[in-house]
Amino acid sequence: MTRGYLVRGMLAGVLAGLLALIFAKVFGEPWVGRAIAFESTRNAAAGVPEGHAPVSRTVQSTLGLGVGVLVFGAVIGGLYGLVCAISQGRLGSLRPRGNAMLVAALGFLSLGLVPFLKYPPNPPSVGHADTLDRRTVLYFGIIAAAVALTLGCVVLARWLAARHDSWTSVLVALGAFVVVTALVMIVLPGINEVPGNFPAVTLFRFRLASLGVNLVLWTALGLGFGWLTQRSLTRSSTRRGPTAEASPPVRR
Amino acid sequence: MTASLPIEAIHEPLAIPEPIPVREWLPWMVFAGLLMLLGLYFVGAEQGAASLFGGNYVHEFVHDARHLIGFPCH
Numbered sequence: 206m207t208r209g210y211l212v213r214g215m216l217a218g219v220l221a222g223l224l225a226l227i228f229a230k231v232f233g234e235p236w237v238g239r240a241i242a243f244e245s246t247r248n249a250a251a252g253v254p255e256g257h258a259p260v261s262r263t264v265q266s267t268l269g270l271g272v273g274v275l276v277f278g279a280v281i282g283g284l285y286g287l288v289c290a291i292s293q294g295r296l297g298s299l300r301p302r303g304n305a306m307l308v309a310a311l312g313f314l315s316l317g318l319v320p321f322l323k324y325p326p327n328p329p330s331v332g333h334a335d336t337l338d339r340r341t342v343l344y345f346g347i348i349a350a351a352v353a354l355t356l357g358c359v360v361l362a363r364w365l366a367a368r369h370d371s372w373t374s375v376l377v378a379l380g381a382f383v384v385v386t387a388l389v390m391i392v393l394p395g396i397n398e399v400p401g402n403f404p405a406v407t408l409f410r411f412r413l414a415s416l417g418v419n420l421v422l423w424t425a426l427g428l429g430f431g432w433l434t435q436r437s438l439t440r441s442s443t444r445r446g447p448t449a450e451a452s453p454p455v456r457r
Numbered sequence: 458m459t460a461s462l463p464i465e466a467i468h469e470p471l472a473i474p475e476p477i478p479v480r481e482w483l484p485w486m487v488f489a490g491l492l493m494l495l496g497l498y499f500v501g502a503e504q505g506a507a508s509l510f511g512g513n514y515v516h517e518f519v520h521d522a523r524h525l526i527g528f529p530c531h
Contacts, residue, residue, distance in 0.1 A: 207482045233525040260517040273522020280496060287485055294476035301474065317527075326527035329520075333531075340529040345497065415527050438474065 210290035211283055213433040218282015221425035222275040228421045229274060233414035234266050237328055239407045244330035247400075278422060285312055285426055289434070296359070297371060301438060302431035309427025311359070315351035317419035321412075323347050323390045328411040332398045340396055350389050358382040 241262070248255070260269060285308065293304050324344050332340065358378040365374035399408060499515075523530045 206477050207485050211485065229522075229525045234521065237521055237524060258517070259514050260520070265517065265520045269518040270521040270525070273519035274526065277522065277526055280493075284489055284493065287482065287489055290477055290482050291486070294474050298473055321527060324529070326524065327530070328524060329531065331531075332529065337529060337531065344529050411524075415525050418525050419527065442472075 207287070207290045209437060210286040210293075210434070212286070213430055213437065214286015214289065215279050215283040217426050217429035217433055218278040218280070218285065219275060220278075220429050221282065221422050222278020224425045225278060225418050225422040226271055226274040229270060229414070229418045230266075232417060233411065234270070236407050236411040236414060237266065239404070240328035240330050240411065243403065243407070247330065274418075278426075281312075281316075281422070282426055282430070285309070286430065288312075289430065292359075296363070297366065301434040305431030305434060306427045309423045309430070311355050312426075313419060313423035315355040316348055317416070317423060319351040319386060319390075320344060320347050321416050321419070323393060324396055325412050326415040327398070328407065331400065331403060331408070336396075336398065343393060343396065347389070347393060351386065354382055354385055354389070 245255075289305055289308050292308055293299075293301065296304060296307060299307060324340070324347060358381055361381060362374045362378035365377055368374075520530070
């Protein structure tokens with residue numbers, strides 16, 4: 206049972222990764238290119254010699270980007286599938302596709318949107334090498350906090366739903382999430398290492414593209430996984446139920 | 458044409474699946490969690506002295522993916 210969720214999660218993850226890759230190539234790469242051009246111009250002006258690159262730009266922007274996004278999609282997809290296996294039947298009266306979309310939305314919220322708002326992604330040439338360790342810890346720190354808060358609010362919504370109606374329960378839990386997340390964001394230190402003369406449009410477009418990559422990934426993951434799960438369960442119930450097997454295909 | 462088919466079967470083709478028992482999924486989740494820590498090591502620390510592969514080839518290879526997915530880089 207869990208096995209099927211993991212397999213479908215990884216499959217949907219690769220498919221979602223493929224769509225996210227196309228989005229990243231079309232909408233993200235041009236701005237990565239411009240940021241690198243800015244870096245080269247700045248280094249040339251400062252008299253910094255061109256370092257030997259172990260991987261060419263062509264490989265980085267095609268094969269490297271592809272492998273990175275697809276592997277990321279498969280990993281996230283597998284984890285997502287396992288979470289769907291746990292949440293199925295435990296979050297209200299959601300059927301597989303509703304469950305898949307809800308978990309995908311929560312995944313985008315805690316792994317995409319919240320870290321984006323506090324520590325937005327940076328194009329090449331933004332960010333100092335000597336603060337990388339600190340930035341990495343803070344980035345994964347806010348992801349850990351967002352995941353913990355999301356789980357907490359899901360538990361809260363379930364607890365409330367046993368006592369009140371679903372609308373009230375979900376809205377109160379969402380409100381609690383927004384308030385506590387805002388507090389966490391206020392407490393955590395901010396990071397701004399954008400050079401003063403860095404083109405604003407490049408920064409804005411790059412960040413928007415990065416958010417888009419995550420949105421495409423999670424949306425496709427939710428839709429793809431929901432469809433695969435629905436199909437799989439319909440098939441297994443058709444195999445079991447003799448009445449369903451005898452029924453002709455339905456035209457609507 | 459489809460008169461013999463009960464109307465509920467059209468609108469609700471699936472019953473809500475039963476929750477999978479905790480003991481069924483717990484080992485999977487623990488394993489996935491440990492794998493994720495390993496993944497964090499690769500994304501966060503796979504460079505310099507702690508590198509598993511020589512130099513920073515892997516780091517540079519997935520450079521654009523790291524940037525566009527939103528991980529801190531450089």
